[in-house]
Amino acid sequence: xxxxxxxxxxxxxxxxxxxxxxxxxxxxxxxxxxxxxxxxxxxxxxxxxxxxxxxxxxxxxxxxxxxxxxxxxxxxxxxxxxxxxxxxxxxxxxxxxxxxxxxxxxxxxxxxxxxxxxxxxxxxxxxxxxxxxxxxxxxxxxxxxxxxxxxxxxxxxxxxxxxxxxxxxxxxxxxxxxxxxxxxxxxxxxxxxxxxxxxxxxxxxxxxxxxxxxxxxxxxxxxxxxxxxxx
Amino acid sequence: xxxxxxxxxxxxxxxxxxxxxxxxxxxxxxxxxxxxxxxxxxxxxxxxxxxxxxxxxxxxxxxxxxxxxxxxxxxxxxxxxxxxxxxxxxxxxxxxxxxxxxxxxxxxxxxxxxxxxxxxxxxxxxxxxxxxxxx
Numbered sequence: 001x002x003x004x005x006x007x008x009x010x011x012x013x014x015x016x017x018x019x020x021x022x023x024x025x026x027x028x029x030x031x032x033x034x035x036x037x038x039x040x041x042x043x044x045x046x047x048x049x050x051x052x053x054x055x056x057x058x059x060x061x062x063x064x065x066x067x068x069x070x071x072x073x074x075x076x077x078x079x080x081x082x083x084x085x086x087x088x089x090x091x092x093x094x095x096x097x098x099x100x101x102x103x104x105x106x107x108x109x110x111x112x113x114x115x116x117x118x119x120x121x122x123x124x125x126x127x128x129x130x131x132x133x134x135x136x137x138x139x140x141x142x143x144x145x146x147x148x149x150x151x152x153x154x155x156x157x158x159x160x161x162x163x164x165x166x167x168x169x170x171x172x173x174x175x176x177x178x179x180x181x182x183x184x185x186x187x188x189x190x191x192x193x194x195x196x197x198x199x200x201x202x203x204x205x206x207x208x209x210x211x212x213x214x215x216x217x218x219x220x221x222x223x224x225x226x227x228x229x230x231x
Numbered sequence: 232x233x234x235x236x237x238x239x240x241x242x243x244x245x246x247x248x249x250x251x252x253x254x255x256x257x258x259x260x261x262x263x264x265x266x267x268x269x270x271x272x273x274x275x276x277x278x279x280x281x282x283x284x285x286x287x288x289x290x291x292x293x294x295x296x297x298x299x300x301x302x303x304x305x306x307x308x309x310x311x312x313x314x315x316x317x318x319x320x321x322x323x324x325x326x327x328x329x330x331x332x333x334x335x336x337x338x339x340x341x342x343x344x345x346x347x348x349x350x351x352x353x354x355x356x357x358x359x360x361x362x363x364x365x366x
Contacts, residue, residue, distance in 0.1 A: 094335070104335075142336040213339045231335045 081114030086139040090146035093118060094138040094218045094231070100127050102217035106144050106200060113156045121197035124204070124214045129193055131159050138218075140231045144210070148199030154192070236286040238267065243289040243311055246279065253324075255315060256284075257306065260296050268296065272303045289314050 010029050011019040021029060036043060087093070091107045093116070105127050108117045116134055120127035204210050220226065236242070242258045251274065260268035262278055269284070270276040276299075291309040293302060306312070315321040333341065 092336070140335045142334060209340050209343060210336070212343070213336055216339065218335070228331070229335075230332055 080110065080112055081134060083110050083116075084134060084139060086141070087116070087134070087137075088143065090144045092140045092142040092144060092214070093132075094140060095127075095132060095136065096138060097136045098132075100130075102219055103127050104140070104214050104216070104218060105132075106146070106204075106214070107139075108146065108149065108151050108154075108196070111154075111156050115156070117151065117154060119193070119196055119200065120214070121200050121204070122193050123197060123201060124211055129154065129189075129196060131156075138231055142210075142213075144200065145203040145206075146200065148203065149196055151196065154196075236288060238281065238286065239290065240295050241291045241293045241305075243287050243291065243315070244269070244284040245287060246283055247285045248283040249279075251277075251279075255287075255311070257291060257293070257302065257311075258284075259293070259302070270299070270302055272299075272306060287315070287320065288318065 011021050011026055014020055019026070027033065032043075087107055087110075089107060089109055093105050093107050095101055095103050095105055095118075103120070103125055105118045105120055105125070108119060111117055111131060113131075114134070115131040116137065117129065118127065118132050119129045122128050201211075204214065238258060238261065240258060240260065244256055244258060246252055246254045246256060246269075254271060254274070256269040256271045256274075256279075258267045259270045259276065262268055265282075266278050266280055267284070268276060269279050289309070289311055291305050291311060293305045297305070316325065
């Protein structure tokens with residue numbers, strides 16, 4: 001059946017709370033007289049369904065001494081951070097904080113946590129596959145062709161800290177064991193980096209001067225007014 | 232010492248303050264000691280204080296308060312836009328506008344180009360110096 005576009009009420013409001021038709025007029029409009037007539041002068045009456053027998057609940061054995069307030073139910077689900085419209089896959093970003101401040105870097109995608117996934121590419125400027133917050137980044141209007149890059153397997157878990165193994169409390173071995181664990185970057189991550197960067201570097205080299213651009217750091221020089229600069 | 236650019240009917244001026252900042256306009260009438268009536272092909276004729284105008288060297292031949300069509304035609308015949316864009320003042324403004332719109336990447340490419348140009352100039356200069364030294 002074709003859906004009704006707007007619901008039409010039988011009793012439109014003159015003022016909120018006061019309908020146009022009186023109680024007796026509505027009785028007639030709703031056709032209650034016809035329902036009564038159909039049922040032999042009375043409204044149709046249905047017997048109530050019998051409720052199933054429930055075993056009576058025993059009073060609890062233990063009441064807590066003080067009344068503890070229960071916190072209200074919170075069903076809020078945080079949404080991923082809204083991505084600035086100027087940031088699209090392939091945009092060159094300028095990182096503003098951290099050890100890579102000033103580096104110009106290629107944006108790959110936004111991760112479910114809201115952070116941005118970026119890469120140097122590593123060979124060009126030493127920035128690896130990394131997460132960065134949108135707030136600490138300037139988006140330039142320069143875009144790189146990112147179509148050949150596959151970033152599906154990279155997500156927040158890939159970048160999370162590995163759970164620390166329980167350390168044995170042998171005094172002599174204690175310091176050496178710690179050192180070994182931290183320094184090595186797993187070969188798998190290095191391969192991922194190379195894979196992502198391979199096609200990126202090709203599309204970067206297609207544009208003249210872009211490689212040198214990404215290799216250089218951004219800095220404010222004399223006379224540059226950030227609020228007047230077009231990035 | 233005497234003035235070279237006069238406020239007169241047909242004087243082309245640059246608006247240097249206000250909503251119409253940066254626009255080239257023609258003085259079409261003088262209202263009183265402080266104000267003039269100005270007009271340009273793409274704007275409604277308005278009054279403006281002289282303090283908001285910077286007079287240029289360009290002057291066109293029009294009657295007092297010409298019709299819009301006549302004004303546009305007179306400006307075209309005198310090639311006001313062309314003269315302006317060829318004047319050093321006009322060229323400076325065009326360059327300023329271009330620079331303001333430069334992208335970060337464009338500024339980088341500009342820097343490389345300036346370094347390259349500087350290098351070439353230095354090469355030529357050193358060649359000339361060598362010639363001087365040898366003679």
